Amino acid sequence: MSSRDAILGALRAAGRTSTPLPDVPLFDADLPPAFEQFKLGLAKMGGQWLGAPANLDGWIATRFPDAKVICSAVPETDGTRRIETVTEPATLYDVDVGIVRARFGVAETGSVWLSEDEYKVNALGYLAQHLIVLLDPASIVPNLHHAYHQRGFHVARYCVLMTGPSATADIEGVLIRGAQGVRSLTVIGM
Amino acid sequence: MSAVLGKKVGKKSVDHVKISREFIADEPHIAFHDKRLWTLRTLRDGQANAIPEWEELRVLASGIKEHTLTHLADYLEEFERNATANGVTVHWAKDAAEHNRIVHEILATRNVDTLVKSKSMLTEECDMRPYLEARGITVVETDLGERIQQLDDEPPTHIVVPAVHKLATDVAEVFADTIGTDRNNADPHYLAEGMRQDTRPYFLKAGAGMTGANFAIAETGTVVTCTNEGNADLSGNVPPLYIASIGIEKIIPKMEHLGVFIRMLSRSALGSPITQYTSHFRGPRDGGESHYILVDNGRSERLAMDDFWYSLKCIRCGACMNTCPVYRRSGGLSYGGVYAGPIGAIINPTFDLKKYSALPFASTLNGSCTNVCPVKINIHEQIYKWRQIVVEQGEVSFVKKEAMKMAGKVLADPKRYRQWTAGTNKALAGLPRSFLYNPFNAWGKQRELPEPPKQTFHQWYAANRQAKEEDEQ
Numbered sequence: 247m248s249s250r251d252a253i254l255g256a257l258r259a260a261g262r263t264s265t266p267l268p269d270v271p272l273f274d275a276d277l278p279p280a281f282e283q284f285k286l287g288l289a290k291m292g293g294q295w296l297g298a299p300a301n302l303d304g305w306i307a308t309r310f311p312d313a314k315v316i317c318s319a320v321p322e323t324d325g326t327r328r329i330e331t332v333t334e335p336a337t338l339y340d341v342d343v344g345i346v347r348a349r350f351g352v353a354e355t356g357s358v359w360l361s362e363d364e365y366k367v368n369a370l371g372y373l374a375q376h377l378i379v380l381l382d383p384a385s386i387v388p389n390l391h392h393a394y395h396q397r398g399f400h401v402a403r404y405c406v407l408m409t410g411p412s413a414t415a416d417i418e419g420v421l422i423r424g425a426q427g428v429r430s431l432t433v434i435g436m
Numbered sequence: 437m438s439a440v441l442g443k444k445v446g447k448k449s450v451d452h453v454k455i456s457r458e459f460i461a462d463e464p465h466i467a468f469h470d471k472r473l474w475t476l477r478t479l480r481d482g483q484a485n486a487i488p489e490w491e492e493l494r495v496l497a498s499g500i501k502e503h504t505l506t507h508l509a510d511y512l513e514e515f516e517r518n519a520t521a522n523g524v525t526v527h528w529a530k531d532a533a534e535h536n537r538i539v540h541e542i543l544a545t546r547n548v549d550t551l552v553k554s555k556s557m558l559t560e561e562c563d564m565r566p567y568l569e570a571r572g573i574t575v576v577e578t579d580l581g582e583r584i585q586q587l588d589d590e591p592p593t594h595i596v597v598p599a600v601h602k603l604a605t606d607v608a609e610v611f612a613d614t615i616g617t618d619r620n621n622a623d624p625h626y627l628a629e630g631m632r633q634d635t636r637p638y639f640l641k642a643g644a645g646m647t648g649a650n651f652a653i654a655e656t657g658t659v660v661t662c663t664n665e666g667n668a669d670l671s672g673n674v675p676p677l678y679i680a681s682i683g684i685e686k687i688i689p690k691m692e693h694l695g696v697f698i699r700m701l702s703r704s705a706l707g708s709p710i711t712q713y714t715s716h717f718r719g720p721r722d723g724g725e726s727h728y729i730l731v732d733n734g735r736s737e738r739l740a741m742d743d744f745w746y747s748l749k750c751i752r753c754g755a756c757m758n759t760c761p762v763y764r765r766s767g768g769l770s771y772g773g774v775y776a777g778p779i780g781a782i783i784n785p786t787f788d789l790k791k792y793s794a795l796p797f798a799s800t801l802n803g804s805c806t807n808v809c810p811v812k813i814n815i816h817e818q819i820y821k822w823r824q825i826v827v828e829q830g831e832v833s834f835v836k837k838e839a840m841k842m843a844g845k846v847l848a849d850p851k852r853y854r855q856w857t858a859g860t861n862k863a864l865a866g867l868p869r870s871f872l873y874n875p876f877n878a879w880g881k882q883r884e885l886p887e888p889p890k891q892t893f894h895q896w897y898a899a900n901r902q903a904k905e906e907d908e909q
Binding site for chain 1: 632639689711
């Protein structure tokens with residue numbers, strides 16, 4: 247007998263009595279204003295919120311003066327490298343700043359949602375030293391229950407709820423922003 | 437039994453008290469460990485109290501898990517069907533040995549010599565690293581805590597914070613010996629940066645990346661990981677080949693159910709509203725390849741255990757460990773198995789009762805573990821049930837057995853009990869320290885004996901209430 251059939255057979259033979267599957271409510275009554283909540287949540291997780299700058303390229307140059315490679319996956323700026331020119335994920339190893347647009351945000355946690363459609367090359371969100379995410383404030387959903395009803399989860403081959411930059415507290419509980427992934431996350435409302 | 441647990445402990449039965457002694461003797465370590473984990477528990481309370489529907493979420497999470505477990509074979513088939521349709525190759529492993537064999541075969545047939553992986557309790561359970569390393573494959577743990585433990589050749593001591601029992605000075609020693617950082621620099625920022633720089637080239641050159649699974653969605657064939665460091669997303673998105681090891685109990689029916697669990701997992705574990713990354717792997721990217729391994733390794737057997745199948749609801753948040761006074765004061769290594777703390781005390785005996793017979797006694801039965809559990813596992817009741825089984829099977833030590841016999845006699849006889857308590861209080865108040873803290877006093881080894889009351893409750897009652905009641909009549 248294959249292991250598959252042995253496992254399935256053993257699980258059925260365990261003879262557990264069926265219990266019903268509960269309905270999950272949306273828990274969305276009396277929630278605080280989504281936009282304000284999003285900004286609070288993002289800040290708590292170490293991300294930075296920024297209102298739309300008059301000149302995006304100018305702002306990037308000021309914020310990251312030492313950046314040599316700026317890789318863009320958005321039409322708003324070209325950076326120094328278009329993501330469309332990248333085929334091998336590992337070649338993104340030298341990216342100082344990545345730029346991508348999130349499809350929606352989650353107020354409850356300050357998360358942004360990204361998939362391969364936004365990234366083009368998923369590794370951009372993790373190999374870059376710093377990440378800038380553009381987000382339309384009108385696209386913020388109230389909480390995680392609403393988020394998981396979004397169609398994208400059923401279509402994307404890879405997607406992520408990203409909340410702040412990479413972080414660790416594995417040594418004596420000291421919080422360090424910038425573990426293996428990006429060192430900073432800036433979400434720009436535009 | 438295929439699971440190989442606790443490298444430093446070997447195969448004989450685990451003496452929790454004995455192993456914990458070394459850790460307890462070191463006051464700076466035990467004090468930090470206790471404080472750090474209690475901080476996590478306090479942060480968890482803050483998060484839970486801020487959500488009005490928290491208790492309702494626990495009921496829902498428990499209900500969803502229970503329903504899934506009672507239909508597990510059907511949901512696994514649904515998961516397999518959908519994952520396969522998404523272009524993922526699905527494998528089934530009945531035990532740790534088969535799991536390791538499958539991973540090796542996938543890697544070997546593609547000439548992969550380096551595997552980057554994020555933290556997975558299941559691969560610890562399977563003892564996968566030494567198996568692959570013996571076959572010439574370099575395995576690199578890319579979670580900071582897990583990497584510290586790998587480089588120190590120790591198992592993780594906590595399911596969420598694997599190196600929580602170490603101080604920064606310990607990490608400085610380990611890293612100085614292994615990745616060449618400055619031995620005299622124990623700044624956590626410096627050490628974390630050193631590990632980042634050392635690990636990064638492995639992500640770029642690895643032929644394969646591997647993660648565990650926090651959840652697996654039957655409806656979509658999706659594997660979900662909840663991490664903070666970005667290493668799971670690097671492992672899953674940079675190398676051309678992705679492998680996920682999935683315990684079969686990790687299945688939940690639908691995507692919309694994730695809302696319940698994601699809202700509770702990190703809040704229960706670390707007291708943060710969500711992990712930095714909640715990542716959903718549904719299918720391979722263009723030009724990539726994905727393999728999911730569904731692993732039983734004792735789970736189907738546990739599902740058939742009437743008293744213990746509830747432990748399969750566990751989402752590995754570690755809240756029960758953070759709240760447990762015994763775990764906080766004895767450290768994860770003392771449990772001698774992959775799973776430490778209260779959850780280890782009920783899971784490890786299902787793997788090997790003889791080896792882990794001492795663990796159900798590493799508990800005060802205060803029930804705190806049960807109260808913080810986001811999926812409402814009756815942990816302390818299971819601990820109590822295990823004790824009964826251990827006693828029935830004669831796995832209790834001679835001293836404990838004799839002490840229990842004595843206690844049984846005293847507690848069953850009110851007159852004898854009163855004499856004993858009055859006598860003990862007098863002895864506590866009057867006897868010299870050296871006599872009280874003798875080698876046979878297990879209680880007094882790591883803590884102060886309680887301040888003796890002037891009278892027993894019975895004596896106080898006789899002197900006060902009884903007289904008063906008689907007056908009133």
